[in-house]
Amino acid sequence: MDLFHAPTDLFHALVLLHIVTGTLGLVAFWVPIATKKGAKPHRRWGRIACYGFLGAGTLAILMALLSLYGPEERIPSVTDRTLFAGLFGWMMLYLGFLTIGFVDYGLAVVKHARERTKLRRARYQAVIAAVIVSGAWCGWFGAMIGQPLMVLVAVVGIVAMALQQRYIWRREVARGSHVGEHFRALIGMGISAYTAFLSVGLVRSIPEHVFNPAIWAGPSVIGVSLIIYFTLRARRSAPSKPGAKPASAAAFGAERAGP
Numbered sequence: 001m002d003l004f005h006a007p008t009d010l011f012h013a014l015v016l017l018h019i020v021t022g023t024l025g026l027v028a029f030w031v032p033i034a035t036k037k038g039a040k041p042h043r044r045w046g047r048i049a050c051y052g053f054l055g056a057g058t059l060a061i062l063m064a065l066l067s068l069y070g071p072e073e074r075i076p077s078v079t080d081r082t083l084f085a086g087l088f089g090w091m092m093l094y095l096g097f098l099t100i101g102f103v104d105y106g107l108a109v110v111k112h113a114r115e116r117t118k119l120r121r122a123r124y125q126a127v128i129a130a131v132i133v134s135g136a137w138c139g140w141f142g143a144m145i146g147q148p149l150m151v152l153v154a155v156v157g158i159v160a161m162a163l164q165q166r167y168i169w170r171r172e173v174a175r176g177s178h179v180g181e182h183f184r185a186l187i188g189m190g191i192s193a194y195t196a197f198l199s200v201g202l203v204r205s206i207p208e209h210v211f212n213p214a215i216w217a218g219p220s221v222i223g224v225s226l227i228i229y230f231t232l233r234a235r236r237s238a239p240s241k242p243g244a245k246p247a248s249a250a251a252f253g254a255e256r257a258g259p
Contacts, residue, residue, distance in 0.1 A: 011066045018059040022197065025052030029190045046186070050103045053193050057103070060096030060196065064089050086145050091153070094131075094138035095196040098157045099189055101131040105164050106185030113178040119168045128161050135161075153195065160188055 142150025
C-alpha cells in the first residue's frame with residue numbers, strides 16, 4: 001500500500017459512503033412526514049432515515065478530521081486554506097455532531113417518554129455537550145474569518161440543544177409533550193442534513209453559491225414551517241377532558257411499543 005496516498009484514498013472512500021448514507025436519509029426523511037404518525041410505514045421509514053443520517057453524520061465527522069489534519073489536498077475551487085478549514089473542517093464537524101444529536105434525542109424522547117429523567121444520563125448529555133462545544137467553536141471560527149452564516153448555523157444548533165435541555169431538566173412537563181419534542185428534533189435532523197448537503201455538498205458543483213443565504217435559508221424555512229404545522233395540529237388534537245390522551249400521543253405511544 002502506498003502510505004502517502006492512503007489518507008486520500010480513505011477520504012474518497014468516506015465521501016462515497018457519506019453520499020450513500022446521506023442520500024438514503026434525505027429520501028427516506030419525507031415518508032414519515034407524509035404518512036400517518038405511529039403507523040408501520042412511519043416507524044419503518046423513520047428508522048431508515050435516522051440510520052441513514054446517523055451514518056452520514058458519523059462519516060462527516062471523520063471527513064472533517066481528515067480535512068483538518070490530513071494531507072494538503074483541497075477542492076480546486078476553494079483556494080483559501082482558512083476558508084476550507086472552516087467549511088470542510090469545523091462546520092462539517094459541527095453539522096455531523098448536530099445531525100447525530102437530533103437523531104439521538106428524537107428517538108430517545110419517545111423511548112423514555114414515561115421516564116424522562118433517563119435523558120439526564122451521561123450518555124445522552126455527552127451527545128448534547130458535543131453539539132454545543134463543536135457549535136461554539138464553529139461559530140467562533142466563522143466570526144474570526146468573517147463568515148456570519150457559520151455563526152448563524154451554530155447559534156441555531158446551540159439554541160436547539162438548550163431547548164432540549166429545558167425539556168429534560170424541567171420538574172414537570174405536560175402529558176404527551178414528548179410528541180412535539182420528537183418531531184421537532186427529527187425535523188431538525190432533516191434541516192441540518194439538507195443544510196449540509198446544500199452548503200457543503202454542492203460546493204463541488206456551484207462553488208460561487210456556497211455562502212448564498214438563499215441556499216442556506218431554504219431547509220430552515222421549510223423545516224420551521226413543518227414544525228409550526230405539526231405543532232398546531234398536535235394542539236388541535238389535544239384532549240378536551242382532563243387526563244385524556246391525545247390522538248397524536250397515542251400514535252407515538254404505538255411507535256414506542258412497535259418493533
